[in-house]
Amino acid sequence: MQATITSVLQVIPTPQSPLSHQTSNNTLRGLESCSSMSKLKQFHAQIVKHGLSHDNDAMGRVIKFCAISELGDLNYALQLFDKLPEPDPFIYNTVIRGLLKSQMLRDSLLFYLCMLESSVRPNSFTFPPLIRVCCIDNAVEEGKQIHGHVVKFGFGFDRFSQNNLIHMYVSFRCLEEAKRVFDNMCERDDVSLTTLISGYAQLGYVDEAFQVFDSIMEKSSVIWNAMISAYVQSNRFHEAFALFERMGCEGVVVDKFLASSMLSACTRIGALKQGEWIVEHVKKSGIELDSKLSATIVDMYCKCGCLDKAVEFFKGLSRKGISSWNCMIGGLAMHGEGEAAIKVLKEMESERVAPDYITFVNLLSACAHSGLVEEGKHYFRYMKETYGIEPGMEHYGCLVDLLGRAGLLVEATRVVNDMPMSPDVGVLGALLGACRIHKNVELGEKIGKQVIELEPQNSGRYVLLANLYANAGRWEDVASIRKLMNDRGVKKVPGFSIVELEGVVHEFIAGGRTHPQAKEIYVKVNEMLECIKSAGYSPDSDGMQYDIDEEETENPLNYHSEKLAIAFGLLKSKPGDILRITKNLRVCKDCHQASKFISKVYNLEIIVRDRNRFHHFKGGECSCKDYW
DNA sequence: AAATAAATAT
Structure with a gap:
C-alpha cells in the first residue's frame, strides 16, 4: 500500500466507448440471464464478432458474470481483463469484488493499487469491498490507509463506505474510531445503527449500545431487534425481556427477526413458558414459518427441556429444512437419546435429505453422550464414505470425547496425534475432560497445561486441571494453579x-x-x-x-x-x-x-x-x- | 451496470 495518492488525484477520465448497436444490445440483454460458463463463452464469441472485444460496456458485463456469479470463473475474468486496453472503474471494481469473493484478499488490495497506477479513478463503489477485505484479513494498517483514500477521493460522506468503515473498526475493536465515523455521518441508516449497536455489544459495552439506541427518535423494528439481541448476547435477559415488552407498548410489530431473537433469549435461559408464548404469537400473527424460524423453535423446545414438544412440532413441519433436522438431532444428543438421534438420521436419509457437516457433529455428540462407542466410530467413517464429508475439528472433538469418556484414553490420544490438522482447544479440552473422569493425572497434566496456554483467559481450564490435581492429592500443584490464575488476573466465571x-x-x-x-x-x-x-x-x-x-x-x-x-x-x-x-x-x-x-x-x-x-x-x- | 448489517444448529 505504498502508492501515493497525490499522483493519482488528477486523472483523465476514461473515454466512453461508442454506443452499441441493436444486435449487441440484444446480446448484452441475454447476458443477464446467462446460466453457465459455456453459455457465457458463446456470448463472448458474439461480442468478439461484433467487434466489441475492447468495449468496456460489453466486456464489463462479461467480466461481471465471471468474477461475481456463483457459476463464474474468476481466472477467466482475469484473462479477459488482461486483454482490455483501457478498463474502466466498473471493471476494476468488479474484479476487486470477485477477488474478495474468492477470499483472495491480498490480491484484491494489490489490484486496487494497479487501478491507481493505471490512473483509473476510484468511485464510490470501489471502497466498500476494499474495506471488507481489510476487515476480513484483520489488516489494520491497510484499513486505515483505505480510510484515508476514501476521504481523499471525496467519498468521505458516501453512506456505503461509512457503514463499512464502522463495521471494519468494530472488527478491529477500535470503537472510538467506529464512533467517530458514525458521528461524522450526515445521514445514518439502519445499517449504521445496527452495526454500531451490535459492535458495542460484541465487545461488552452493552450500556454504550443502549445509549446509541436510546438516542434514536424513530426506531425501526430492525433497531429494536439489534438492541434486544445485544442484551441477549450479553446474557442480560431481564433487560431483553423488558425491552421487548416496551417495544410492544410502543406498537412495534413483532416480525420474524424479533420472534427469532426472543426465542433465542428464551432458549438461552430455558424459559419455556415465554418461549411457548412467542411460538403462539408466531402462529397467530401469521409470521412466515420459514425453515430458520422452525429450527429455532425446535431448538427452543429441546433446550427448554421439552423433548416431546420438540418432536411433536418437528413432526408437524411440512417442509423440514436441514437446520430443523440438525436441531432435532442436536436436541436428542443433549438429552442423551443417542439411539433416537440415529433413528432421526435414518429418517432423514429415507426422506432424501442429505445430512451435512453439522448433522454429523450433532450425531457424534449424541453417540458420545450415550456411550455408543461402536456406533460413533461407525458414523465417523460413514460420513466420509457415504457423503464425502471430510471430518473437521468438531468431528474430531466428538470422537475424542466419545472415546475418552468411555475410558479409551489410549485410542483417544492416538486420534489426537493422528489428526490431519493440529488439535484446537476443543479437541484437547475433550481429552482433558476424559483424563479428569478417569483420573489420569499424567496425561491430564500435560494436556491441561497445553490447553491453558492456548486459552489463558478461560478460567474453566484452570479449574479443570486444579480439580485433577486435587483429586490426586497434589495440593501444592493446586496452589500453583491458583497462583497462576491470580497472577494473570483470570477471574472465575460466576456460575x-x-x-x-x-x-x-x-x-x-x-x-x-x-x-x-x-x-x-x-x-x-x-x-x-x-x-x-x-x-x-x-x-x-x-x-x-x-x-x-x-x-x-x-x-x-x-x-x-x-x-x-x-x-x-x-x-x-x-x-x-x-x-x-x-x-x-x-x-x-x-x-x-x-x-x-x-x-x-x-x-x-x-x-x-x-x-x-x-x-x-x-x-x-x-x-x-x-x-x- | 454495482453494495453494507441484523437470526438457527457444534
Missing part, C-alpha cells in the same frame, strides 16, 4: 442458574444474596442438605471448585447456584411438580449427587440443563446414568 416458575424467570448466582427471598432460600438449602444427609447423601468435595476462591468464608459448595435454585423451587412447588433449571456451567459432582437425593426424598422431578446436556433427576436417578 448461575435460572428457574422459571409460573412464567417468571428467577436467576441465582453462586453464593449470591440478591434474590428478594434470599434469607428463606439459604435456610431452605441447609434444611434440604440435612434432610438428604439422613437419607445417605454425603458431600463430595472432590470437585474442589470452592478451594480456588480464597476469599470465600462459608463453604460455597453448599451455595452453588444450582442448590439455591432447587431450594427456591422446593419453597414454591408441590410434590409431583417438575422443576426446570438452566445453568451456565457444568453440573458439579456434588450438586449432581445432591440432586439425585432430592428428587427422591422430596418426590420432585428436576430437569437441569447444563452447558453440555440435560440431567433428568427422578426417583433418585439421573438420566445421564452418571455418564457426563
